[in-house]
Structures are given as structure tokens and as C-alpha cells.
Amino acid sequence: MPKNIKLTYFDFKGFGEPVRLALAIAGLDFEDFRIKREDWPAIKPTMPFGHVPVLEVDGQKVAQSGAMLRYIGKLVPESGLYPSDIWTAFKVDEIIGVVDDIMRLLRPSFATKDEDEIVRLRTALVAPEGELTLALAQLEASLAKTAGAKFALNDGPTIADISIYVILDLLSSGVLTAMPKDVYAKHPQLSKVVNAVRAHPKVKEWESKH
Numbered sequence: 001m002p003k004n005i006k007l008t009y010f011d012f013k014g015f016g017e018p019v020r021l022a023l024a025i026a027g028l029d030f031e032d033f034r035i036k037r038e039d040w041p042a043i044k045p046t047m048p049f050g051h052v053p054v055l056e057v058d059g060q061k062v063a064q065s066g067a068m069l070r071y072i073g074k075l076v077p078e079s080g081l082y083p084s085d086i087w088t089a090f091k092v093d094e095i096i097g098v099v100d101d102i103m104r105l106l107r108p109s110f111a112t113k114d115e116d117e118i119v120r121l122r123t124a125l126v127a128p129e130g131e132l133t134l135a136l137a138q139l140e141a142s143l144a145k146t147a148g149a150k151f152a153l154n155d156g157p158t159i160a161d162i163s164i165y166v167i168l169d170l171l172s173s174g175v176l177t178a179m180p181k182d183v184y185a186k187h188p189q190l191s192k193v194v195n196a197v198r199a200h201p202k203v204k205e206w207e208s209k210h
């Protein structure tokens with residue numbers, strides 16, 4: 001077991017947030033280092049690929065949130081976060097890829113400061129035939145086939161559930177201009193996963209402190 005784990009990310013619930021929750025659910029102590037925006041230009045060149053999150057394990061820096069999530073799940077197998085059954089693990093990886101694609105849909109609207117452009121881009125995403133509307137419907141249909149009793153695939157949370165929770169919580173939080181709070185509300189499987197992760201005792205404990 002590593003002696004020191006440090007997560008470097010912004011004080012924001014983006015790619016680093018599922019990693020924080022996975023570490024909390026796995027019961028791993030870690031330094032939750034949150035970069036101040038004004039310090040980022042100096043820190044960026046010290047990150048292996050110029051991005052965060054970066055997970056530093058006993059002094060070695062590794063990038064890519066998906067890799068971190070799988071590492072945490074494998075490090076603490078009894079957490080059930082990354083299933084040992086290779087088919088279920090395959091489905092976990094599929095969902096994480098889908099969530100990554102959803103994040104990518106939002107990127108153009110994060111890349112501009114023009115409020116009218118942000119509204120235009122996000123309104124198009126959530127239109128009846130919009131790319132986000134379609135992606136959420138497809139994820140819902142996929143989960144309907146695999147649904148575990150409480151979570152997406154199993155009775156306990158996997159890193160796929162955590163990833164779904166973080167993106168849908170962000171989308172429906174009201175902090176993103178022009179993103180409706182009920183963006184996933186009509187999808188029962190997605191709602192089930194969000195509610196189950198939010199109600200998980202370790203997630204509740206983490207969120208009550210951060």
C-alpha cells in the first residue's frame with residue numbers, strides 16, 4: 001500500500017472529483033491539493049502532461065482520471081469499485097468512456113467567455129435532438145439492460161457510478177449557465193444511480209466536509 005497519495009486538481013467538480021470520491025469510498029487517506037486559478041500557470045509545467053488531475057503516489061506523478069479511478073479500484077479490491085470480473089469491468093470502462101464523451105460535449109461552452117455563445121451552445125446540446133439529450137438517452141437505455149439492484153452494475157458503487165454521479169450532479173447543479181436542472185430527471189436509471197451514490201455513507205461524509 002502506498003504511504004503518500006496526493007491529488008492535485010482545481011477547486012471544482014470536474015475530472016478530479018470522481019477521483020476524490022473514489023479515494024474517499026476506498027478509505028484511502030490523501031492530500032486533496034486544490035490549485036488556486038492564479039497559481040495554475042506556474043504549476044502547469046510541473047504536471048506530466050500539462051493537465052490536472054494528477055495523482056502523486058509516493059512521489060510519482062500520474063495523469064488521466066480514468067487511469068486513477070482504475071488504480072484506486074485495483075489498489076483496494078474489497079471496495080468493489082473496479083470489479084474483478086472482466087465482463088463487468090469492461091462495462092465499467094464503457095460507461096467511463098461515455099461520461100468522458102459527455103464531458104467533451106461541454107468543452108466548447110467551457111472554452112468561451114462569451115455568455116451569448118455559452119447559451120447558444122448549451123441550448124443546442126439540450127434541444128430534443130441535441131447531442132447531450134441523445135447521449136443521456138443512450139446511457140439510460142444501456143443502464144436499463146445492465147442495472148444492478150442499487151447501482152448501475154452491482155449492489156455497490158463502482159467507479160462507473162461515481163463518474164455518472166459527478167457529471168450529472170454538475171449538469172443539474174444550476175452552476176452551468178443554460179443547463180436545465182432537470183436535465184436527466186426523466187431517466188429512472190440515471191436518477192437511481194445519482195441518488196444511490198449521493199446517499200452512500202462515505203460520499204455523504206466526504207460531501208459534508210467539502
Ligand SMILES: N[C@@H](CCC(=O)N[C@@H](CS)C(=O)NCC(=O)O)C(=O)O
Pocket residue numbers: 014015016044050051052053063064065066
Ligand atoms: N483526459 C484528462 C482531461 C484532463 C483535463 O482536461 N484537465 C483540465 C481541467 S478539467 C485542465 O487541466 N485544464 C487546464 C489546462 O489544460 O491548462 C483526464 O481525464 O484527466
